[in-house]
Amino acid sequence: MRERLVILGSYGVRVESGEVAIYGATLKASKVVSWVHAPQSHALPVIRCASDAALELRPHPGAQEIEDLGLLSPLFRKLWCESASLSPNEKESKSSDTFRILYTSDDGPKRAVLQDLKTPPEWNREMATLVAPKDPVHSSIMITGPKSSGKSTFGKILTNRLLTSIHAQAKRSSDGGVVILDLDPGQPEYCGPGQIALILVTKPVLSPSFCRPVDCPGIRTIRSHALASLSPASDPELYTEMALDLITHYRNAFRSYPLVINTPGWIQGTGLDLLVSLISDLRPTDVIYMSQTGPADAVEALEGACNASRFSTLPSQPSQNSLRSAAHLRSMQTMAYFHAKSATGHNGEDHLRWYQTPLTAMAPWQVHFKGANCSIFGVLCYDFQTQPDLVADAINGAVLVAVEVESTKAFRDIENDQLLLSSAGDEAAPGFPMELDVGESDSVQSSSLSLLKQKIATLTAEGIPFIDSSHGLTLDPRHSRSLGLVLVRGIDVKNGDLHLLCPITTSQVEDVRTRGGQIVLVSGKLDPPTWAYTEDLYFQSRDQGVDGNEDVDIDGQAESIEADSEDMRGDDAPTSSGNTESVPWIEVLTTNQKRGAGSKVWRVRRDLGRAGNN
Secondary structure: EEEEEEEEEEEEEEEEOOOOOEOOOOEEOOOOOOEEEOOOOOEEEEEEEEOOHHHHEEOOOHHHHHHHHHHHOOHHHHOOOOOOOOOOHHHOOOOOOEEEEOOOOHHHHOOOOEEEOOOHHHHHHHHHHHHHOOOOOOEEHHHEEEOOHHHHHHHHHHHHHHHHHHHHHOOOOOOOOOOEEEHHHHOOOOOOOOEEEEEOOOOOOOOOOOHOOOOEEEEEEEEEEOOOOOOOHHHHHHHHHHHHEEEEEHHHOOOOOOOOEEEOOOOOOHHHHHHHHHHHHOOOOOEOOOOOOOOOHHHHHHHHHHHOOOEEEEOOOOOOOOOOHHHHHHHHHHHHHHEEEEOOOOHHHHEEEOOOHHHHHHOEEEEEOOOOOOOEEEEOOOOOOOHHHHHHHOOOOEEEEEEEEOHHHHOOOOHHHHHHHHHHHOOOOOOOOOOOOOOHHHHHHHHHHHHHHHHEEEOOOOEEEEEEEOOOOOOOOHHHHEEEEEEEEEOOOOOOOOEOOOOOHHHHHHHHHHOOOOOEEHHHHHHHHHHHHHHHHHHHHHHHHHOOOOHHOOOOOOOOOHOOOOOOOOOOOOOOOOOOOOOOOOOOOOOOOOOOOOOOOOOOOOOOOOOOOO
């Protein structure tokens, strides 16, 4: 007989005897504690254990910090075991209890829509087949399907089963794991929005993506690329090149590990052609389509592309929880990314920690962009061309991607290459004027990049080096890689500094310099960080008698965070009584004040390749 346990909140699980199953992972008796975040915004994982199993539940040491992010944004409220929903006796023990066991549906917070994680029988049978031993080559599974069909959930459960299955553990060493190829830039599971990445997972994944926005124990980024857009539609060719570079790195160094490939939910028109091309290029052993209701043309096209791959369809499992929309979850992941910090917890265990103060209270990186001590190669725009006199306004307050340029080969689309090379040296071979010798030293690479910069970068009125991309210039993924997202907090024109906020470490930057590389800041079509502009106001509102746990009206069907800002205003929203005149990009309305017609953000839709647009 197996018992089941549903828990809301943040907690640790240590199995004392027997074994338990959670989120597809089988945990055996050990001294290791597995940490879980189970917010209301996602289906709650179910702990299943045999009647003779014994386990210990521990409070999560970082629970209060991530809960306190609700002081900075309504997006992080009404997710956990907030004290407003507890009884007086429960409030006294809230400081030590970070979770609540839900024995019945009445044990949850009032008016909360809770859903436990259930897997259809077809999912379980398919996963049992996928984790079975396969000799001599490990499997590579590509998960496809429409939006909100359960691709990420299936992939996470499958990853955990592969990590902890008896057959997989028998074939791999103790430091083995599962490699994830996350190809969904709009809803990535293991990297920031607008990026795709190759990830090595060595511990079960037991939390939503916004609870682990940066590398943490058990999750390590092998290599990532910046599309700087939420959809492959912005540049399908570049997207394919990035995917091919990541799969090359997997085959060169990690092919002994199982591979799980997560794909976007764009399955019609150009998106379908892109998936068919990826199947042909990546050559997975198994292709899974997460829907049994079509569309028929998509199923036929994908199945036809699987010449050497096993193709199967599974029933979709859309989430019934509408507490947060996809755009909200993306904003939460980005906000958590900029507030994340790594620290050593109690008893030598590592935990992801969080800065609980607004970003304006954090010391930024001061990146010099003028003169001989310039710290960046330049600013490059993907998908659109900004006029040089508007660059400063375009990037100020925006999220960019810091990309390491490893050599001059990254600039493969520059015109007049022969003319550029004439001043860069004779290192390149005929026909490849910008390529460098294989044995070229780091210092020569750095010098060549500096000479190239003088040719292709122009200075704006503020002195910011700007790379003209009017001819569709993009960085070659084979010779560049993403370091992470950065938020431009301000531009100090007088001293020539960009003030950047990011969790990129000093050692990462030093490694770039040691290898002779340069850093390019790539601007694209990422969501504007509206959450960052209001953090101070929400943080100050706690001193005005506003309870951070009061109801917040969030429209889960909204298409953009900007359009939701008016709906999210309630008793907990900042009022005009505070000092808002010095806060840029923010308009605070009085209680009865409303915006005029046409004042909301207009969102242009590009239905590229979709049926019915002829």
